[in-house]
Structures are given as C-alpha cells and as structure tokens.
Amino acid sequence: MCCDIALRLSAQSMDQSCDLTHHSSVTKTMKIAVIESDPDRARDIIDALMEGGWTDVVVLGDVTGLARKLAALDPDLVLIDLANPSRDALEQVSVASEAQSRPVAMFVDRSDDEMTQAAVAAGLSAYVVGELQPERIKPVLQTAIARFQMMSQMRNELEAAKQALADRKTVDRAKGMIMRARGVSEEEAYALLRKTAMSQNRKVIDVAQALLTASDLLT
C-alpha cells in the first residue's frame, strides 16, 4: 500500500479563470473526498474537479481505517472507483449508528437512470452524505464520469500494452530455448511453437509459458 497522500487543496492556491468564478461560487461549500490509491489517477481526478470549480477536494490514498478517516473529514460527497475493493467499508457509513448523525446515500439510484448507467459503465460510484440537492451533485458527477471514462480507457490500453510486452518476452525466451535445444532458426522455432499450440488448441503464449516452467523445473 502506498502512503497516505491526503492532500488538501484550498481555494486560495488555485488560479481560477473568470468563467469558472460563478460556477465555483455555487459549489464552493461542497467538500469532496476522492478515494484513490494511485497518485497519478488521484491527481487527474482533482484536476478535473478543480477545472470544474470544485476546490475543496481531499484525496485518501490509504484505505486503512477508511470509515474513521471519512468521519473525521466529514465530506459532502465521496467518489470511489467501482472496482475499489474497499468500497464495502463505505457501506458502513450508510448504516445507522450513533457515530454518524447524517445519512449517507449512494448516488446511483433509479431516479436518473441514464446517469446511473453512465457512472457504472465508467467505473465510478459516489456516496452523498447529508442532504445535498441533486442539481448540485449532478455537475460534479458529470465531470467525474467524463474523467473516469478517459482514465479507464487509458488504463485498459496501458494494461494491454504491458501484457503484450510481457508475452513477447516469454515467447522470445521460449524461442531461444528451442533454437538452442534443436539447432533451428528463429522462424523455425516460432513455427514449432505455433504448430504445437494449434494442434493442442492452446495459445502460443501458453505453450511458451509451459515450456519455460518445465525448463525451470528441470534445471
């Protein structure tokens, strides 16, 4: 787990442009907590919210004791990745207890189906604390949803690229092993891998991986 990067960004530190002033005057009292352990992603979300005029944003990077930290921060709105395994800890605050005087509701309700589906598709979930008016929440969510969509696409691309790179390394190692063991060329080694994969109805990468595992065991 990375360290807690709870950073507080005040309105004073912001260089606001004129066209945002009106917007922020409407929303400046809203405190938004973002739960995100990846500093780059957290920064990205903050930037989007700041551009939208919401300047009171707190990021929680370390999810340890999440419910306790949130109670201390007392935000109006909590944004969290749908895939964050710590989401259930947030459910706690929606259960009546003496420690929490204000009710918490998950934003995604059936009242705005389109936005709900957009949020889920983007991988965003949000919790509203207290009695915020829907017209105040909506623009925040629209901003967050747009940013989440962008980030999840980037994340998918990055992961695909990483995987492809790792797979290529594995296949290259397997090819090298076949070349040495059988004294064949690189093309022939790859053709052999491919033929084996096809005849066993497996992927080339799986055959390559199996070869490396077997060889590790034998040496």
Place this chain on the structure above:
Amino acid sequence: MSVSRLNLGYVPLVDSAPLIVAQELNFAADEGLSLNLLRQPSWAALRDLLALGHLDAAHMLAPMPTAMSLGLSGPIARIDALMVLSVNGTVIGVSNAMAAAMRDRGWPGGFGTPYDTVIPLLKALDGPLRVGVPFPYSMHRLLFEYWIAHTGALQSADIRIITTPPPLMANAVAIGEIDVFCVGEPWGSVAVADNVGELIMPGAAIWAHAPEKVLAARHEWIEENTPAVGALMRAVARAAAWLDTPKNRPLAIEILARSAHLDLPHAALDHALMGRFATQFGAAPVDVPGFLRFHDRAANFPWRSQAAWIGAEIARLTGIDRKHAIAVAQGTMRPDCYRQHLGPIGVDMPGASAKIEGALNHPMAVASTRGQMILGPDAFFDGETFDFTLSE
C-alpha cells in the same frame, strides 16, 4: 441444444464453489448454459451491477436480497433468492492482544461455547469493542449482534461494527483497527497463519443452520427467463450435491485451486472444505464437522422462515417496521422456483416452505416429497425459537 450465456457475479470466497464447480465440471454445459463468471471486488459492486441489470444472477450474502428489496442497501431493486448456496462457514476471531486479555479473564482458548466466550470477550477491553464484518447486511453481522444481544446481562455493551473487506481483515487486525472479526474462510485462517489473531468460535455455534450465501437474481429477470432460471438452478444444485459428497472434497480443492476464479492457494481452501482449523498460530488443528454445508440437510432449500428471521433482525438493528421487514424478506425467498425446477430432477424437498427456526436441537426426519428427509439441527445457542406464522 442451444447454449445461453449467463453473466454471474461472485466474490472470490470458498463458498462461491457451487458456481465454479457448476461451470468447471460441466453441470452448466449439460443444461445448455455457459456461465460467464464475473469476479467482483466488493459486495457493493456486485449489488449495484445486479440491481442495474449488468449481472443476470449472483452469489450473494443471504441478508442482501432483503436489504436491497427494503431499499436499505444501494439502488432499490426487487431481488429474490432462488436457492441457498451454502449454510454456515463463518468464523469469529479476535486479535492476539484481545486473546491475551481474554485469557486474563479466564478464557481457556480454542473454540468455545457462546456463553463461556462472551464474558471474557466483553470484559477484555475498557473501551468499545471494534468488530470487523464483511458487509453491513451479512450473516456475519446478524449472528454477532444476535449473540451479544441474547446473552442477557450485557446488552449495554459498546459494540462498533466496522465493515472491512475480507482480504483486508487480517491486516486490520494486525494494525489494531479492529479487535474482533467475523469472516468467511479462508480469511479467518489467514489471520491465524499470519499470527495476528486467534479463532474463538465458528459462526454455527450461534445458529446451527444459518443460510450464508444465496443465489440471487432480479425478480423481473426471474419472471421473464423461466428456462434459464431452471437450467441455472439445476446446474447449481448438482454442483452443490457433488460438493457435499465427502469423497469429492479433495478433488474440489484441486479444481478450485486450479481454476482462475478464486486465486486462492491450496492451503487456504483446505480449512473450510475439510472442516479442520488451527485456532491459534502453530496449534494442532481441530475438526469442525459440517463447517460448511452446500447441499445436505436441505441446505439449498430457500426457507421463507429463514428470510423472516433475517427481516426481523434487520428491523431490530435499523429500527424499521418489523412486520414490513418480515413480509418483504419472506417475499424474497423463492421456494416456488425451487419446487418447480428441482422437483422434476428428483431433489428431495420438505413438504412445508417455512419451519419454526431454531426448533431442532438434533437431526430429525421430517415429511418430504420422497418420503422422509433429515433436517437440522438448526438451534440457536440460547434455545430461542422463531415461529413467524404466529405473527402474521
């Protein structure tokens, strides 16, 4: 036979086994189904995706359909339980510091009875007792709260329930965030193996036959997809029966460890499926017969009275109207689907769809569709019985 593909959500716990086995051993394929098993990072995520129609059906904590149908948890949605997926299978444990403090107050260690354990537990600390549970609407929480509330003199105990995702439970114990944990396997054994906590009781010591997970789906989806519902229920029931055949358990561990669905090591699966636990780091394991039940003793039957108990407990904890909660809860259980789809394939089932919960101290033969079947025990630790037909 045409193959229909169902999106099935699950949380990677040992008790998701019936869904994984249904897919891996081709029980689903035999029914013309392909199960797209979608692993979920949290119960909240699984709940939202089911409520919003991204999942067709899901492995779910038994109290969740009631909480969702009551509008207490997430987007309000009418969610039904088609069948019970597993009975029991949870453990209660404490941090090493708590265990030491409990020993100072006469606790002998190891798995004890609810009465013998509760006094040292509540007297161990001066401050509030912080209890980690996986979800606010989980059988873990309901059992723990029932236990504390039903031990008499100590009802004023200061209990703080802290929702903690199971994979993070051992760490929460280690860093002193929680004193007590109620969790499904393998996460209790992980706390022991990490030498951060000790197990004090299996959940079954509180209620001997507690529905733990259910197969849940949206009410409308069930009404509109009768053939798929039947095929899914038959595949899962066969997988559950296979899992409860003792000779299959070692193979079940192999299948679950090999499949990519759980991503849990062999050793982590062993405790729950073989019912053998070390309660303390380095201690010799003890046997807990029937620790996790998938099929036997009518385990899969969705008793309306089980849901009524869940509704009554949720009402007690949240302050909502008891009668309403019980009525909604009973409506979430679908013994009608169970009879319709599993009767024709010869699954034995009880004559009634509700029983007096807690009435059986010992296994007992009752009238069933095929003559007689063995039920129970289903007793509560305090001998309480719940007859919900009386309150209607």
